[in-house]
Amino acid sequence: MMMNFEDIINSAKNRERKRMVMPCIDLYRSSISAPEDQGYSDEKSILKTVMTAAEAGLIEPILIGEERRIKEKLVSLEILEEKTEIIGEKEEIKAVNRAIQMIHDGDADLLMRGMTKTRGFLSAISDKDGLMKNNFLSYVSLFELKDRLMLLTDTYINDFPDLSRKIAIAENSIELAETFGIKKTKIAALSSIEYVNPAIPSTVDAAVLSKMSERGQIDAVVEGPLDIDAASSKIAAKRKGIDAAVPEEANVFLFPDIESAYAFYQFLIFLFGAEMTGTLMGTRSPVILNVGIGTPKSMVLEIALGVLRC
Amino acid sequence: MPTIKNFDQVFKIAEREDAMRMTVISAGDAEVMLTVKEARERGFIEPILIGDEDKIKEASKGADFNLDGVKIVHEREPQVMAYASVEMAIRGDAEMQMKGRLPTSYLYRAVIRKRFRSPGVKKFNVIDFYELPSIDHFIAITDSGINITPDFETKLEIIQNTVSIFHLLGYPEPSVLPLSAAREVNPDLVSARDNRLLRTARREGRVDDCVIEDAFSLSDLFLGYRRYFDRGNLDLSKTPHIFLTPNLDAGNILAKLYHLFEGVRWPAHIIGGAKTPVLIPSRGDDHRMMINNIAFGVAIAHLMEEKR
Known part of the structure; x- marks a missing residue:
């Protein structure tokens, strides 16, 4: 029985590596910069976290977005990009739908929200062509x-x-x-x-x-x-x-x-200094929602939870 | 007057000042008796025990509490016990009251009477005062006990009652966070609307000196918290003094979540809006928790007297 976060990470590492697809669209292109002060929901933090999970042997990331931009981004973050599959797509909704389609086609095992807008992302999940199991999340x-x-x-x-x-x-x-x-x-x-x-x-x-x-x-x-x-x-x-x-x-x-x-x-x-993570339930395949105030550690844990639930 | 920031200061006041006469409503309970005994020995209170005399005597034996010279009011009916206690408070025969082994609804029914309300008060609320490590001020959570789904006007009353106690404790302008679960997936909650209206009401002077935070939640308030997480410790100095909860369930669950953790200085549960302190320890609290509650009540009773 898993008793703590370490057990979750270790059990997930013992599983076969899973293919995780994530829309990777720069939503803040038009604004001056990503709101880094609002937590870890900026692209840089999320990409780093995804790569941490990849290095830990949990996942193989598949990113959907503008290929050239993502490659540049990965290089600037000193992340090796050759292992990362990138699928070209420019618009947010299309990228989300493409990711969902990949899950349907068996080309990916789990889906991460990344920095797409939570509301739109969830409605795509809840759509009849989405990833619902019993119509309840x-x-x-x-x-x-x-x-x-x-x-x-x-x-x-x-x-x-x-x-x-x-x-x-x-x-x-x-x-x-x-x-x-x-x-x-x-x-x-x-x-x-x-x-x-x-x-x-x-x-x-x-x-x-x-x-x-x-x-x-x-x-x-x-x-x-x-x-x-x-x-x-x-x-x-x-x-x-x-x-x-x-x-x-x-x-x-x-x-x-x-x-x-x-x-x-x-x-x-x-107020009590607790480390938290979490997971979305009710989807056919695991979906990593990486909500609001997650830290890098909590996001890696959320990915590990997804891997365990594949 | 210096600001009272923690239980150490509260205990100093309780030790320094004369003992307060405190009724204990339905006192026939060993845990309650253990607390009353300690509070009396430390000179905080002179107890007036209300309840079934046989049960009181039995409980006092269990607590090894010598009842010589302790006033006992024999009464079996819970509602009558509560009325008797509030009457004593109104007459000035007791400076404060504490709930013993009594379902709280009996006490509320007795307390709510107009003669026992502070001037201008229409509604009561339950306030839970916490001391947390690394926060240099008291924090309070309210309402954890009375109003099930307070409407906007009631929320305003709850804030006023709570702010008044912070003023007594020496905080000239306490900050208030009206909590709301408004978030990206649903920003349109009643609690979010009330949160905005409360700020307007404060600007219009409908509530005494305080700051209503421009935030819905702690994560809103700690915007920029990432820096603190990165540094390994969160700077909690911006933590508001008062957390107003949208409903009773949220208030009660938050106010008592300390039961999950060790090492928290036990909070004090007190009724807001009353003329003199009414303490309502949770029936889950043990004597270590209740003694803090009594000391806090004594300090408030003293500060109320000073103000008068």
């Missing part, structure tokens, strides 16, 4: 908590999921947990209180999910509603009269909505 963030991997969902895609969407979000997280070798996933369905309160809809959803798992409708142990202290600590749970398997042992925190999930994930990064 969700995002799982990941960090190391003491001796295990902790999954947080949905931290990016779904804003205010209703019960049926929460079921799908839970199922996607179970699928990812299985990739890590977790046999019976433990999910804490979080809310602001551990009692069912009809005025707080998340408590009702959590209780239903919990009951569904009890009846075998969800293939995991779902406990809820749990507030975060009961979910994090057996002692705290016990003081609240909750005697269950999930407190302190949860593999997944299932959040009530995007407001709680997104802020939680950012608090962990900025």
Whole structure:
């Protein structure tokens, strides 16, 4: 069973090298420079990260964009370009669609967003000719908590999921947990209180999910509603009269909505110094979304996760 | 007055000042009793224990707490316990109150009465004060306990209540980040709209001195954070004083996420908008966490008295 980020990287390295396709269009051609200060979402950082993953033996990159420009870029970054396949394409949307087509044709195993606009990229993925598996996408963030991997969902895609969407979000997280070798996933369905309160809809959803798992409708142990202290600590749970398997042992925190999930994930990064990564779930082939505030390390991990899920 | 930036300063005030009379609502709980005992021994409080006398006596034995000279108000009905406590606070027989083993809704029902509100206050909120390593000021998360989905006007009240406590603590212009999950894939959330409206409201003077940050999230605020990551340590001095959460779930989950980590100075949970401090430790908190909460309440009670 994979317990930490190192295990993820090592397991991915043991797999066969995968072909990863990435649109590589310079979106900032017309502006003065890429907004490097906004994180690592600039082309230079992304290309470097992709090459790091290639050097680690995880992937063979295939870049779609203007051939001459990409070659120059690689040379200026002192990256050897002869190993990198480049496919000529000038427009962003065409490059994304071409990349998706390559996955369909079996010419590539996984797709990375790169620096294309997330919104447009996701709608191309969601298109009927895109890469959807069950017409439902969700995002799982990941960090190391003491001796295990902790999954947080949905931290990016779904804003205010209703019960049926929460079921799908839970199922996607179970699928990812299985990739890590977790046999019976433990999910804490979080809310602001551990009692069912009809005025707080998340408590009702959590209780239903919990009951569904009890009846075998969800293939995991779902406990809820749990507030975060009961979910994090057996002692705290016990003081609240909750005697269950999930407190302190949860593999997944299932959040009530995007407001709680997104802020939680950012608090962990900025205030608690946690290293995070994540992955998009619900596609036929792995898609690396490299969202917003990823660091080079988190992006390499995201690629490794993609390789594991091929 | 110097700015109170951390729990060390809070404890100094609690140790220096006279003991505050504090009601403990539904006190018959060993963990609560352990905390009350320590707080009394350290001279922070003079407790008034409200609850079932038998249960109180039993819990005090478990905590090895000698009840000689401690006032006990015998009461079995949770709602009546809460009313009795708030009445004492209104009459001036107690300077502060703490929730013991009581479902919080009973306390809210008692506290919300007009006579117990600070002048001009219409709504209450729960505020959680944190001290985090490498941040040289208190941070607060709100609302973690009362308003389930606050509308814009309620958010304004929540900010006002919280800013008032920061003013008491010696921060003339605390910064406020109204959190929103607005992001590239969906920028059109209610929380994002309210975030913008709150800035306008501040400019119009509808809330006392504070800065409403021009940001939706920490990543917005730390724009340029890459430099800090590259250097290996993030400069957290820009961390806002107050995080306003869009809803109760977000507030409660963020306010208590410290349970995941060791080494965090335990936060204090306090009600905003009340005339005198009302402490509402989470029932998951143990006595090490609750003693911080009491010290914080004592400091606030003292600062409120000074202001009066």
